[in-house]
Amino acid sequence: MSDRLPGFSTLAVHAGAQPDPTTGARATPIYQTTSFVFNDADHAASLFCLQAFGNIYTRIGNPTNAVLEERVAALEGGTAALAVASGHAAQVVVLQQLMQPGDEFIAARKLYGGSINQFTHAFKSFGWNVVWADPDDISSFERAVTPRTKAIFIESIANPAGSITDIEAISTVARKAGVPLIVDNTLASPYLIRPIDHGADIVVHSLTKFLGGHGNSLGGIIVDAGTFDWSTGGKYPMLSEPRPEYHGIRLQETFGNFAFAIACRVLGLRDLGPALSPFNAFMILTGIETLPLRMQKQCDNAKAVAEFLAGHPAVASVSYAGLASDKYNQLARKYAPKGAGAVFTFSLKGGYDAGVSLVSKLQLFSHLANVGDTRSLVIHPASTTHSQLDDAAKIKSGAGPDVVRLSIGIEDKEDLIADLEQALGA
Numbered sequence: 023m024s025d026r027l028p029g030f031s032t033l034a035v036h037a038g039a040q041p042d043p044t045t046g047a048r049a050t051p052i053y054q055t056t057s058f059v060f061n062d063a064d065h066a067a068s069l070f071c072l073q074a075f076g077n078i079y080t081r082i083g084n085p086t087n088a089v090l091e092e093r094v095a096a097l098e099g100g101t102a103a104l105a106v107a108s109g110h111a112a113q114v115v116v117l118q119q120l121m122q123p124g125d126e127f128i129a130a131r132k133l134y135g136g137s138i139n140q141f142t143h144a145f146k147s148f149g150w151n152v153v154w155a156d157p158d159d160i161s162s163f164e165r166a167v168t169p170r171t172k173a174i175f176i177e178s179i180a181n182p183a184g185s186i187t188d189i190e191a192i193s194t195v196a197r198k199a200g201v202p203l204i205v206d207n208t209l210a211s212p213y214l215i216r217p218i219d220h221g222a223d224i225v226v227h228s229l230t231k232f233l234g235g236h237g238n239s240l241g242g243i244i245v246d247a248g249t250f251d252w253s254t255g256g257k258y259p260m261l262s263e264p265r266p267e268y269h270g271i272r273l274q275e276t277f278g279n280f281a282f283a284i285a286c287r288v289l290g291l292r293d294l295g296p297a298l299s300p301f302n303a304f305m306i307l308t309g310i311e312t313l314p315l316r317m318q319k320q321c322d323n324a325k326a327v328a329e330f331l332a333g334h335p336a337v338a339s340v341s342y343a344g345l346a347s348d349k350y351n352q353l354a355r356k357y358a359p360k361g362a363g364a365v366f367t368f369s370l371k372g373g374y375d376a377g378v379s380l381v382s383k384l385q386l387f388s389h390l391a392n393v394g395d396t397r398s399l400v401i402h403p404a405s406t407t408h409s410q411l412d413d414a415a416k417i418k419s420g421a422g423p424d425v426v427r428l429s430i431g432i433e434d435k436e437d438l439i440a441d442l443e444q445a446l447g448a
């Protein structure tokens with residue numbers, strides 16, 4: 023072997039995986055088992071008090087899931103990762119390690135609609151308070167910091183309009199405030215943007231989207247950058263203080279730069295329980311092998327479709343950061359030079375009715391609530407994913423009544439354009 027560090031596409035295929043030591047199986051086997059036999063009583067005891075790493079029970083860890091964790095950690099440039107049942111589960115598990123009742127976290131206003139709901143309503147019942155800031159106005163993050171702020175949460179490429187967030191500028195605010203920056207990297211995937219390279223401390227994903235990539239399996243993952251010092255100021259007792267669940271162990275002291283991933287596993291996943299099925303881990307791992315190929319094709323297709331729409335008389339505007347005229351184009355060139363993603367919005371001159379009509383006339387695009395599939399998808403956010411928001415909040419989050427969101431797949435771009443042309447013209 024040369025001492026060359028493997029490139030991204032090589033890691034996408036190989037990171038974390040070895041031929042199976044017992045059978046020689048080259049694809050990662052699905053370890054479809056709930057539990058694992060201990061070598062002896064001492065081995066069992068050492069696993070239970072975190073003195074040894076190993077498999078106990080699939081709610082806490084599983085060998086198929088472990089390959090997925092190692093692979094995504096490698097692709098994102100993190101120290102360790104934890105796979106969970108969905109993107110939303112990843113968000114709960116991350117914040118549970120950071121937040122006590124009455125604490126606050128700051129979140130960018132431009133987010134996946136489900137995250138806006140989760141933060142506003144579900145988290146409120148845990149006593150976790152979200153404070154919204156505007157990703158286009160960095161000073162709004164600074165102004166939102168209080169002594170109870172425990173984290174900042176942003177999306178690298180933000181739903182639904184595909185806008186690009188200035189991760190470095192917001193990481194400077196987080197550093198000054200002494201709190202970790204959490205980046206939801208779902209729409210970019212590490213192929214386009216690696217938030218840790220720009221100052222993120224924690225990366226979360228819905229694996230359901232581009233990483234799995236085929237619209238067939240839910241999953242989520244948490245990546246620990248290993249960059250944050252959890253011991254400062256007693257702000258993060260889950261990480262810095264002795265844990266009664268594990269004979270008084272201090273996680274940061276014991277596990278150093280992967281303590282956060284360990285906390286998520288042994289305090290979050292173990293006790294909250296959103297484990298990823300090994301079958302889904304297998305499906306997602308298979309998807310990740312082709313991530314670089316799919317993502318590049320999806321970005322190239324998205325740019326062609328966005329250019330077509332920008333020139334169409336029924337279209338009022340297109341919000342795609344890959345267009346030279348777009349307000350996020352400078353940020354796209356800096357953060358996502360290979361392509362500005364495959365999810366974007368456009369608005370129709372005919373408003374709400376035109377949006378609903380377009381969605382019903384499209385044939386190749388599937389009308390559904392997902393993104394990041396090999397197939398091209400369409401949705402009208404105002405009547406679906408963002409329907410719970412009032413009109414002002416809809417517009418602020420980029421989901422006004424006239425807005426249609428596309429997620430572009432890997433089909434031939436000429437066919438996608440022809441479908442849009444017939445639906446817009448008819």
Ligand SMILES: *Cc1c(COP(=O)(O)O)cnc(C)c1O
Nearest residue numbers: 108109110134206208228230241
């Ligand atoms: C889908 C999505 C989520 C939630 O993920 P699930 O796997 O559906 O729970 C979170 N963030 C973004 C950006 C998403 O697109």
